[in-house]
Amino acid sequence: xxxxRLLPTEEAAELVALVREIAxxxxxxxxxxxxxxxxxxxxxxxxxxxxxxxxxxxxxxxxGAGQPYEVYLQAVEEVAAAWMTVGVGVSVHVxxxxxxxxxxTPKQRAAYLPEMIGGKxxxxxxxxxxxxxxxxxxxxxRAKRADHGYELNGAxxxxxxxxxxxxxxxxARTGDDPRGGVxxxxxxxxxxxLTFGSPEHKMGLNGSPTTALYFDAVPIADGQRIGDEGQGAxxxxxxxxxxxxxxxxxxxxxxxxxxxxxxxxxxxxxxxGRPIAEFxxxxxxxxxxxxxxxxxxxxxxxxxxxxxxxxxxxxDAAVAKxxxxxxxxxxxTDAVQVLGGYGYTHDYPAERYMREAKVTQIFEGTNQIQRxxxxxxxxx
Ligand SMILES: Cc1cc2nc3c(=O)[nH]c(=O)nc-3n(C[C@H](O)[C@H](O)[C@H](O)COP(=O)(O)OP(=O)(O)OC[C@H]3O[C@@H](n4cnc5c(N)ncnc54)[C@H](O)[C@@H]3O)c2cc1C
Numbered sequence: 001x002x003x004x005r006l007l008p009t010e011e012a013a014e015l016v017a018l019v020r021e022i023a024x025x026x027x028x029x030x031x032x033x034x035x036x037x038x039x040x041x042x043x044x045x046x047x048x049x050x051x052x053x054x055x056x057x058x059x060x061x062x063x064g065a066g067q068p069y070e071v072y073l074q075a076v077e078e079v080a081a082a083w084m085t086v087g088v089g090v091s092v093h094v095x096x097x098x099x100x101x102x103x104x105t106p107k108q109r110a111a112y113l114p115e116m117i118g119g120k121x122x123x124x125x126x127x128x129x130x131x132x133x134x135x136x137x138x139x140x141x142r143a144k145r146a147d148h149g150y151e152l153n154g155a156x157x158x159x160x161x162x163x164x165x166x167x168x169x170x171x172a173r174t175g176d177d178p179r180g181g182v183x184x185x186x187x188x189x190x191x192x193x194l195t196f197g198s199p200e201h202k203m204g205l206n207g208s209p210t211t212a213l214y215f216d217a218v219p220i221a222d223g224q225r226i227g228d229e230g231q232g233a234x235x236x237x238x239x240x241x242x243x244x245x246x247x248x249x250x251x252x253x254x255x256x257x258x259x260x261x262x263x264x265x266x267x268x269x270x271x272x273g274r275p276i277a278e279f280x281x282x283x284x285x286x287x288x289x290x291x292x293x294x295x296x297x298x299x300x301x302x303x304x305x306x307x308x309x310x311x312x313x314x315x316d317a318a319v320a321k322x323x324x325x326x327x328x329x330x331x332x333t334d335a336v337q338v339l340g341g342y343g344y345t346h347d348y349p350a351e352r353y354m355r356e357a358k359v360t361q362i363f364e365g366t367n368q369i370q371r372x373x374x375x376x377x378x379x380x
Contacts, residue, residue, distance in 0.1 A: 001260060002017075002020065003077075003256060003297075005074055007070075007071060007074065008068065008070060008071065012067065012068075012071040015065075015067070015071065015075065016071065016074050016075050016078060018051075019053065019075040019078045019079065020078040022048075022051065023078050023079050023081065023082035023083070024082055026044070026047070027041075027044060027079065027082040027083040027086055028082040028083060030044070030083070031082065031083040031084075031085075031207075031349070032346075032349060032352070034085075034207045035085065035204075035205075035206050035207045035352060036206075036346070038199075038206045038207065039207055040085075040164055040207055040208065040209050041083070041085065041086060041089075041207055042122070042164060044083075044086055045086065045089050045090070045093070045122055046119065046122075048079070048086070048090060048119070049118070049119015049120065049122075050119055052064075052065050052119070053075060053079070053090060053119070054090060054093050054094065054097075054117060054118075054119040055097075055116075055117030055118055055119060056071070056072040056075060056094075057069055057072040057094065058094075058097065058101055058113070058117040059101075062101070062109060062110075062113040062114050062117055062118075063113070063114045063117055063118035064117045064118075068304070068308040069242070069245065069304040069307050069308050070301060070304040070305055070308055072094070073245055073246065073248075073249040073300060073301070073304050074249070074301075076090055076091055076246055076249040076250060076253070077249040077250070077252050077253035077256070077297070078253060079253070080249065080250035080251075080252075080253030080254055080257075081253035081254065081256050081257040081260075082253075082257070083207075084204075084205060084250060084253075084254050084353075084356040085205055085206075085207035085208040086207075087249075087250040087253055087254075088160065088205065088208055088247070088250055089122075089160075089161065089208060090246070091243065091246030091247060091249070091250055092123070092124065092125060092160045092161060092243070092246075093122060093123045093161075094242075094243075094246060095123075095125050095239050095240075095242060095243035095246060095364075096116075096123030096124055096125040096165075096167070096168075096169045096239075097113070097116045097117050097123055097169075098169075098238070098239045098242055098243070099169050099184050099186075099226045099227070099235050099239055100112050100113055100116060100169070100186060100226055101113060101116075101117065102235075102238065103184070103226050103227035103231070103235050104226055104227075107223075108186075108223065108226070112167075112186060116167065120166075121166035121167055122161060122164065122165050122166050122167075123161070123165055123166070123167050123168075123169065124159050124160060124161040124162060124164075124165035124167070124168045124169070125159070125160070125168075125169050125239065125243070126156040126159045126168045126169065126170040126171065126187075126213055127139075127156070127171050127236050128156065128157050128158045128159075129141060129154075129155065129156055129157050130155070130157045130212075133157075133158075134365070134366060134368075134369050136171070136182070136233065136236065137178035137179055137233075138178075139171065139172070139173055139182060140154055140173065141153070141154030141155060141156060141170075141171075141172040141173060141215060142154055142172055142173045142174075143172040143173070143174050143183060143185065143220060145174075146219070148219055148220075148221055148222075149219070149220050149221040149222040149223075149224065149225070150174070150185070150219075150220040150222075150225070151217050151218065151219060151220070152170070152172055152185070152187075152193075152215040152217075152218040152219075152220055153215050153216065153217060153218075154172065154215050155212055155213060155214050155215065156170065156212060156213040156215075157212050158200070158210055158212070158363075159210065159211055159212070159213050160208055160209070160210055160363075161208075161209060162196050162197070162199075162209055162210060162211030162212065162213060163196035163199075163209060163211050164189075164209055165189050166188065166189045167186060167187065167188055167189060168187040168188075168189065168194075168213065169184065169185075169186065169187075169226070169239070170184070170185045170186075170187045170213075171183070171184055171185075171232045171233075171235075171236050172185065172215075172232070174229050174230065174232075175229075175230060177230070179233040180230050180233070181230060182230070182232035182233045182236070183225055183227070183228075183229050183230060183231065183232040184225070184226040184227055184231065184232040184235045184236065185220050185224050185225055185226065186224045186225075186226055187218070187220065187224070191218050191219070191220075192218065192219065193215060193216040193217050193218035193219070194213065194214070194215060194218050195213075195214045195216070196211045196212065196213060196214070197211045197212030197213075197214070198211065199211055202359075203355050203358060203359070204352065204355030204356040204357075204358065204359065205355075205356050205359055240364055240365060241313065241314050241317045242307070242317070243364050244317045244318065244320065244321040244364050244365065244370075245300055245303055245304055245307070245317050245320055245321070247321055247324075247325065247360055247363070247364050248296070248299070248300040248303075248317075248320035248321045248323075248324035248325070249300055249324075250360065251296065251321075251324040251325045251327065251328035251357065251360040252293060252296040252297050252300060252324050252327070252328070254328045254332065254353055254356060254357055254360070255289075255292065255293045255296060255324075255327050255328045255331040255332065255357070256293050256297075257349070257353060258289075258328075258331050258332040258334075258335035258350060258353045258354075258357075259286070259289045259290060259293050259331055259335065261335055261339075261348065261349065261350055261353075262286060262289065262334070262335040262338035262339065262350070263277070263286055265338060265339050265342075265348070266282055266286060266338055269340075276338075282338065285334055285337070285338065286338070288334075289330075289331045289334050289335070292327045292330060292331055293327060293331060295323065295327070296320075296323055296324040296327040296328070299316075299319060299320045299323045299324065300320040300324055302316060302320075303316030303317050303319070303320045314373065314377060315373070315374055315377035315378075318365075318370040318371075318373040318374045318377075319370075319374060321360075321364065321365070321367075321370050322367050322370040322371065322374070324360070325357070325360035325361045325367060326361065326367065328357040328360050329354075329357045329358060329360070329361060331357075332350065332353040332354040332356075332357040333354055333357075335350045335353060335354070336350045336351055336354055338350075
């Protein structure tokens with residue numbers, strides 16, 4: 001059932017309705033098969049780029065749609081409800097474009113942004129390393145000064161879209177200061193000296209490729225550095241504040257899909273001569289699931305509205321990511337319960353939703369790290 005949304009304009013309402021229609025007709029029917037086969041739906045992301053979804057929150061002068069985050073996130077939620085891999089793909093791409101859109105010089109923006117946000121190029125965000133996950137100050141990938149600009153050596157771990165992306169927004173050390181010594185670079189996917197690990201074998205989100213990146217004397221021109229030297233940690237964390245809202249929207253969409261599946265099943269499935277939805281024990285479970293999904297959506301929308309109004313939203317983004325991902329985990333697990341034995345099989349997507357929900361509590365900062373962010377903001 002379509003979510004009853006409050007959108008700021010008629011245009012935005014039509015846009016989200018259109019995204020929902022595309023998601024339900026073109027994405028949802030393919031999700032189970034491609035996930036089971038571990039196939040990356042690159043064609044779907046290109047199609048969404050052509051209809052403007054990959055540039056939704058970015059300025060119109062560079063080919064974006066200039067929509068508020070409040071609208072962009074609800075569109076992402078609709079995509080994730082149909083196919084989580086694609087929702088996460090859109091969110092990661094939009095996050096990967098953030099550094100250039102926000103910290104790039106006018107010359108860099110003119111050169112790179114139209115293709116990045118116009119959907120021609122697919123992006124990835126390379127921050128984590130094998131020994132530097134929650135603690136990015138432990139980063140060791142290093143961009144050393146060279147004649148042409150820099151030479152990059154080292155490795156990144158866990159890169160979503162690894163080996164498929166056209167560009168990698170990459171963070172590397174240019175100095176020894178744990179935070180102040182990090183810089184941000186635009187790295188094309190075909191850069192010489194850039195190679196990729198094999199895709200990780202994951203619990204879920206199997207259509208979304210996750211690989212390591214290896215840098216062997218990768219040449220980087222000065223014009224590929226985004227922002228000032230040493231500004232990388234600030235850029236990485238600002239990107240994550242917005243990226244976490246994308247993940248909160250994806251988690252909400254996934255939870256909504258699980259709720260819709262469970263509700264529909266409970267209406268149709270009969271035991272003891274009645275639809276199981278009529279048993280109060282199950283009706284209360286469905287009601288709790290619905291209340292949780294609504295509160296996840298309200299939380300990310302509050303954060304998005306603050307962002308749209310130009311107000312600080314770091315704490316709100318962390319709260320949204322924490323709440324929505326915990327809701328996704330709980331609601332998808334409860335959906336399996338509502339479906340009983342069938343919920344545990346591949347006949348229904350409930351078990352896949354549950355596997356996909358787990359990673360939302362881990363990536364773009366684990367939920368322990370979200371609590372650290374919220375706690376620090378409280379004490380400021
Ligand atoms: C499918 C997938 C896709 C990903 N995509 C990307 C990507 O595109 N780009 C990218 O850069 N990274 C990506 N990541 C990496 C992801 O962001 C990290 O896995 C995450 O930040 C956690 O880091 P870690 O795995 O090293 O865990 P660790 O940092 O080793 O944490 C292990 C445990 O310790 C806890 N912990 C750590 N520090 C603290 C603390 N101070 N207080 C309390 N608890 C703590 C954590 O919460 C966690 O429970 C992806 C990961 C996955 C699984």
